[in-house]
Amino acid sequence: xLLIDLGVLPxxxxxxxxxxxxxxxxxxxxxxxxxxxxxxxLANNQNATVRVRVxxxxxxxxxxxxxxxxxxxxxxxxxxxxxxxxMLAELAVSAPIDKVRYRVRCGAHVWDLDVFAxxxxxxxxxxxxxxxxxxxxxxxxxxxxxxxxxxxxYNVNLARHPYRHW
Numbered sequence: 001x002l003l004i005d006l007g008v009l010p011x012x013x014x015x016x017x018x019x020x021x022x023x024x025x026x027x028x029x030x031x032x033x034x035x036x037x038x039x040x041x042l043a044n045n046q047n048a049t050v051r052v053r054v055x056x057x058x059x060x061x062x063x064x065x066x067x068x069x070x071x072x073x074x075x076x077x078x079x080x081x082x083x084x085x086x087m088l089a090e091l092a093v094s095a096p097i098d099k100v101r102y103r104v105r106c107g108a109h110v111w112d113l114d115v116f117a118x119x120x121x122x123x124x125x126x127x128x129x130x131x132x133x134x135x136x137x138x139x140x141x142x143x144x145x146x147x148x149x150x151x152x153x154y155n156v157n158l159a160r161h162p163y164r165h166w
Contacts, residue, residue, distance in 0.1 A: 013073060013074050013075060013076075014071055014072070014073055014074065015064070015071065015072055015073075015074040015129065016070050016071045016129065016130045016131070016132065016133055016135075017070060017127045017128060017129045017130065017148075018070055018127065018128050018130065018137075018146065018148045019125055019126070019127050019146065019147050019148045019153055020125070020126045020127075020128075020143040020144055020145065020146050020147065020148075021124070021125060021126075021144040021145050021147055022113060022124040022125060022126050022142050022143065022144060023142055023143075023144040024141075024142050025142070026141060026142050027102070027104050027111075027113055027126075027140065027142040028102075030104045030105060030106070031102045031103070031104055032103045032104065032105060032110065033102070033103045034100055034101065034102045034103075035055050035056045035100070035101050036055070036056065036098075036099075036100050036101075037053060037054070037055045037097070037098075037099050037100070037101050037114075038053070038054045038088060038096045038097070038098055039051055039052065039053040039054070039088075039096060039097050039155065040052055040087070040088045040091075040092030040093075040094070040095075040096035040097070040159065041092060041093055041094060041156050041159055042087065042091050042092060042093065043093070044093070044156050046066060047065065047066055048063055048064065048065055048066070049063070049064045049156050050062070050063050051063075051064070051155075051156070052079075052084045052087045052088055052091075052092070053084070054081055054084045054085060054088070055101070057081060058078065058081065059078070059079050059080065059081040059083070059084030059085075060076050060077060060078055060079060060084075061076070061077050061079050061084075061087075062074065062075065062076045062077075063075045063076075067154075069133060069148075069149075070130070070133050070148050071133060092159075093159075094159040094160050095118070095119065095159065096159070097116070097118075097120065097155050097158060097159050098116070098117040098118045098120075099114045099115060099116045099117060099120070100114070100115045100117070101113070101114050102114075102115070104126075104140075106128075106137075106138050106139075106140040107137060107138030108137070108138070109128050109129075109130075109137050109138070111126050111127065111128050111140070112126065112127045112128075112129075113125070113126045114126075114127075116158070116163065118162075119162030119163070119164050119165070120158050120162050120163040120164065121163075121164060122163060122164065123158070123163040125147070125153060126140075126142070126143055152166070
Protein backbone atom coordinates (compact mmCIF):
# COMPACT_ATOMS: atom_id res chain seq x y z
CA UNK A 1 0.00 0.00 0.00
CA LEU A 2 1.27 3.46 -0.95
CA LEU A 3 1.00 6.03 1.81
CA ILE A 4 1.38 9.72 1.06
CA ASP A 5 2.27 12.21 3.74
CA LEU A 6 0.07 15.17 2.78
CA GLY A 7 2.22 17.42 4.93
CA VAL A 8 5.22 16.85 2.64
CA LEU A 9 3.79 17.43 -0.84
CA PRO A 10 6.06 18.74 -3.58
CA UNK A 11 5.59 22.33 -4.72
CA UNK A 12 2.78 22.64 -7.25
CA UNK A 13 3.31 24.34 -10.58
CA UNK A 14 1.86 27.82 -10.27
CA UNK A 15 0.49 30.17 -12.90
CA UNK A 16 0.76 33.85 -12.05
CA UNK A 17 -0.87 36.12 -14.58
CA UNK A 18 -2.44 39.53 -14.77
CA UNK A 19 -5.27 40.23 -17.24
CA UNK A 20 -6.18 43.50 -18.92
CA UNK A 21 -8.74 44.62 -21.45
CA UNK A 22 -7.10 45.87 -24.65
CA UNK A 23 -7.72 49.35 -26.00
CA UNK A 24 -6.92 50.30 -29.58
CA UNK A 25 -4.89 48.21 -31.97
CA UNK A 26 -1.37 49.67 -31.73
CA UNK A 27 -0.27 46.25 -30.41
CA UNK A 28 -0.64 44.79 -33.92
CA UNK A 29 2.65 46.45 -34.99
CA UNK A 30 4.57 44.34 -32.44
CA UNK A 31 3.03 40.88 -33.07
CA UNK A 32 5.63 38.10 -32.95
CA UNK A 33 3.27 35.20 -33.71
CA UNK A 34 -0.39 34.23 -33.93
CA UNK A 35 -2.24 30.98 -33.32
CA UNK A 36 -5.90 30.03 -33.55
CA UNK A 37 -7.12 28.37 -30.36
CA UNK A 38 -10.21 26.28 -29.69
CA UNK A 39 -10.72 25.32 -26.07
CA UNK A 40 -13.45 23.80 -24.00
CA UNK A 41 -14.07 22.75 -20.45
CA LEU A 42 -14.63 19.19 -19.28
CA ALA A 43 -15.23 20.04 -15.63
CA ASN A 44 -15.45 23.08 -13.41
CA ASN A 45 -16.08 23.37 -9.70
CA GLN A 46 -14.85 25.57 -6.86
CA ASN A 47 -11.59 23.61 -6.52
CA ALA A 48 -10.53 22.91 -10.11
CA THR A 49 -11.16 23.44 -13.80
CA VAL A 50 -10.29 20.87 -16.47
CA ARG A 51 -9.69 22.33 -19.94
CA VAL A 52 -8.79 20.85 -23.32
CA ARG A 53 -7.14 23.16 -25.85
CA VAL A 54 -6.20 22.83 -29.51
CA UNK A 55 -3.69 25.46 -30.64
CA UNK A 56 -2.59 25.06 -34.22
CA UNK A 57 -1.43 21.45 -34.62
CA UNK A 58 -0.84 20.85 -30.90
CA UNK A 59 -3.17 20.09 -28.00
CA UNK A 60 -3.14 20.03 -24.19
CA UNK A 61 -5.18 18.91 -21.24
CA UNK A 62 -4.90 21.44 -18.41
CA UNK A 63 -6.05 21.27 -14.79
CA UNK A 64 -6.16 24.60 -12.95
CA UNK A 65 -6.77 25.12 -9.26
CA UNK A 66 -8.79 27.85 -7.59
CA UNK A 67 -7.47 31.39 -8.18
CA UNK A 68 -5.84 33.13 -5.22
CA UNK A 69 -5.28 36.68 -6.39
CA UNK A 70 -3.23 36.44 -9.58
CA UNK A 71 -1.96 32.91 -8.74
CA UNK A 72 -3.30 29.37 -9.05
CA UNK A 73 -1.92 25.88 -9.45
CA UNK A 74 -1.72 24.64 -13.02
CA UNK A 75 -0.89 21.23 -14.49
CA UNK A 76 -0.64 20.94 -18.26
CA UNK A 77 -0.10 17.83 -20.40
CA UNK A 78 0.39 17.49 -24.17
CA UNK A 79 -2.17 15.15 -25.75
CA UNK A 80 -2.82 14.00 -29.32
CA UNK A 81 -4.75 16.63 -31.31
CA UNK A 82 -7.27 14.04 -32.49
CA UNK A 83 -8.07 13.19 -28.85
CA UNK A 84 -8.50 16.88 -28.01
CA UNK A 85 -10.87 17.45 -30.93
CA UNK A 86 -12.92 14.40 -29.87
CA MET A 87 -13.05 15.65 -26.26
CA LEU A 88 -14.25 19.08 -27.41
CA ALA A 89 -17.00 17.44 -29.47
CA GLU A 90 -18.07 14.80 -26.95
CA LEU A 91 -17.20 15.92 -23.44
CA ALA A 92 -17.18 19.73 -23.27
CA VAL A 93 -19.83 21.07 -20.88
CA SER A 94 -20.41 24.19 -23.02
CA ALA A 95 -19.57 25.50 -26.47
CA PRO A 96 -15.83 25.83 -27.06
CA ILE A 97 -14.10 29.20 -26.94
CA ASP A 98 -12.73 30.31 -30.31
CA LYS A 99 -9.97 32.91 -30.36
CA VAL A 100 -6.76 33.97 -32.03
CA ARG A 101 -3.81 34.43 -29.70
CA TYR A 102 -1.17 36.98 -30.61
CA ARG A 103 2.20 37.07 -28.84
CA VAL A 104 3.44 40.64 -28.32
CA ARG A 105 6.67 41.67 -26.60
CA CYS A 106 6.65 44.64 -24.25
CA GLY A 107 9.85 45.21 -22.32
CA ALA A 108 11.12 41.97 -20.76
CA HIS A 109 7.77 40.17 -21.07
CA VAL A 110 5.86 38.58 -23.91
CA TRP A 111 2.13 39.22 -23.59
CA ASP A 112 -0.65 36.98 -24.90
CA LEU A 113 -3.42 38.98 -26.58
CA ASP A 114 -6.61 37.04 -27.26
CA VAL A 115 -9.03 38.28 -29.92
CA PHE A 116 -12.22 36.33 -29.34
CA ALA A 117 -14.65 35.13 -32.02
CA UNK A 118 -18.10 33.56 -31.95
CA UNK A 119 -20.22 34.38 -28.91
CA UNK A 120 -17.31 36.29 -27.34
CA UNK A 121 -16.64 38.43 -30.42
CA UNK A 122 -15.75 42.00 -29.51
CA UNK A 123 -13.63 41.00 -26.51
CA UNK A 124 -9.89 41.57 -26.73
CA UNK A 125 -7.92 40.70 -23.63
CA UNK A 126 -4.20 40.66 -22.76
CA UNK A 127 -2.39 38.51 -20.20
CA UNK A 128 1.13 38.74 -18.88
CA UNK A 129 2.65 35.80 -16.98
CA UNK A 130 4.89 36.65 -14.06
CA UNK A 131 7.42 34.81 -11.93
CA UNK A 132 5.93 36.22 -8.72
CA UNK A 133 2.89 38.38 -7.93
CA UNK A 134 4.81 41.59 -7.29
CA UNK A 135 7.16 41.26 -10.28
CA UNK A 136 7.43 44.61 -12.06
CA UNK A 137 6.53 44.78 -15.76
CA UNK A 138 6.21 47.46 -18.41
CA UNK A 139 2.61 48.53 -18.96
CA UNK A 140 1.95 48.91 -22.70
CA UNK A 141 -0.19 51.80 -23.94
CA UNK A 142 -2.77 49.32 -25.30
CA UNK A 143 -3.38 47.74 -21.87
CA UNK A 144 -6.61 49.15 -20.45
CA UNK A 145 -8.52 48.28 -17.31
CA UNK A 146 -7.16 45.36 -15.26
CA UNK A 147 -9.65 42.48 -14.95
CA UNK A 148 -7.49 39.91 -13.13
CA UNK A 149 -9.93 39.71 -10.20
CA UNK A 150 -13.12 39.85 -12.32
CA UNK A 151 -14.30 36.26 -12.72
CA UNK A 152 -16.45 37.13 -15.74
CA UNK A 153 -13.25 37.30 -17.80
CA TYR A 154 -12.03 33.79 -16.94
CA ASN A 155 -12.30 31.70 -20.09
CA VAL A 156 -14.31 29.04 -18.26
CA ASN A 157 -16.93 31.70 -17.45
CA LEU A 158 -16.82 33.12 -20.97
CA ALA A 159 -17.71 29.63 -22.23
CA ARG A 160 -20.80 29.52 -19.98
CA HIS A 161 -21.77 33.21 -20.11
CA PRO A 162 -20.40 34.66 -23.37
CA TYR A 163 -19.35 38.29 -23.59
CA ARG A 164 -21.95 39.13 -26.25
CA HIS A 165 -24.76 38.32 -23.77
CA TRP A 166 -23.62 40.55 -20.90
